[in-house]
Amino acid sequence: MSVDQATVRRIAHLARIAVKDEDVPHLQQELNAILSFVEDLNSVDVEGVEPMTSVVPMKMALRRDVVTDHAGAAAVVVNAPQHEDQFFTVPKVVE
């Protein structure tokens, strides 16, 4: 399988990465190089094989649904590029 330029633009949008027009052709080429590299996998018989979900067999741990080491709202927003009090600020979303 290979991707065309429209697909490159579509997946870039899905990934929320802006792509300049002049970058589309080489991105297409690079992605197709990777897709052709993984093409080989189609020759493997995977009939009846379970997909791996956990590489080490383990039971999912449960814990009580309580606050553990909450450092406080100020610590949560301290690295934000923009914040007001305890809130992250973003461009207006709802018109």
Add this chain to the structure above:
Amino acid sequence: MTELNELTLAQARDAIHAKEISATELTQAHIEAVENARSLGAFIAETPEQALDMAKASDARIASGEAGPLEGLPLGVKDLYATKGVHTQACSHILDGFKPVYESTVTANLWRDGAVMLGKLNMDEFAMGSSNETSYYGPVASPWLPPNWSADQARAAISNGKKGLLVPGGSSGGSAAAVAARLCLGATASDTGGSIRQPAAFTGTVGVKPTYGRCSRFGMVAFASSLDQAGPIARTVRDCAILLRSMAGHDAKDTTCVDMPVPDYEKSIGASLKGRRIGIPKEYRVDGMSDEIDALWRKGIDFMRDAGAEIVDISLPHTKYALPAYYIVAPAEASSNLARYDGVRYGLRVEGRDIADMYERTREKGFGAEVRRRILIGTYVLSAGYYDAYYVRAQKIRTLIRRDFEAAFDAGVDAILTPATPSPAFGIGEKTSADPVEMYLNDVFTVTVNMAGLPGIAVPAGLSRDGLPLGLQLIGRPFDEETLFAAGQVIEDAAGRVQLPTRWWE
């Protein structure tokens, strides 16, 4: 006495315990080594004041008889470990200015045991790369000189973008270079497809990728969560054993971290291989394998046999599918993990017309070319209509890869010996062709181990025709790092410790 930064971690530990040296002296020597080696680009953030404070506290604990297992030993930390109040960006532009308010479990374990932090180490951006060239902070020069280069030539190359100097490998390139250049006694690293073992092999150092779940991933910047694992790089097998004991252990903050006792790995150093069975997988004899890698592998087989091990030919039939399957699974997980970098909660923000435009511009500017490429591939293989054909198929192949190993171990194989890399280190700027797959092939021998969640160790085993280090890899049963340390020590003893390069960079 030798210069303090030339000691191995075990030698330094013993000298501290015998009160021959102080933690402060040892730390000061390393701070100076770091300052004198800035040209290599291994450290991207230095924390000398913090290091001296920690060393002073170590000296006080030593004086009061409360010394921990790593008391006063200066280490470097790969930039993807969260270190409270200190630069933590996984060497990405998108995490600009990020200083965590918490500490990763692995580094917290090291400080609990008395270790001293010298600073943060360069790496490929988000650990995506095999040469440290994708770092936002620029490449790292290996302390190993290119074949037939003079020190003057190398110093001149430093001011010319490091062109022509050798890569230290990646993604833990800063860790490997810093350890090889004796800037720290050991370093934390991380391994998703070979990122500890390949740079260790390229720099003549030892690197351990533990079993998945052996170390907590809490506070490590995530790349591919089902493959990522923390581990040490150091100058000897013993030093790695000492470090891993402190790094490993149960952590309630990572549900994939196992609750199993951590052995005293150092006790495995010197353990006999008599009667142990070492598997040699025929599928690792890949097309176009160079004579020198083949010769190195044969030498390793002799080392094992001479130590009393039984050599067994084995087959791991799905080996050749591991790398392509990895390039579906790892980007898929990365595209999901890296969705969090959107310019809202931390790091870089680029303003846009509206919120979606702000996300898109931030991510365009903040991610480098390799990271963007992997996010796009990952998004594609997870997108509607392709999920089963790519992602689910790759995960099924992963099951087959694991079954191959299980069959070998069930047949009585204790560990598997392979080359660590298909070649010695290459030059900075040498592999920047339009085909990203060329770089990916570096991980051909290491990636199977991550896909199956197994432990692996890379140990220097000799030099190439051109005098560059080459490593062998040992792969173990799940949670049997002890056998790897025992067999790794056999390689180190038989091959002799690598003579690390003299300090041309100062």
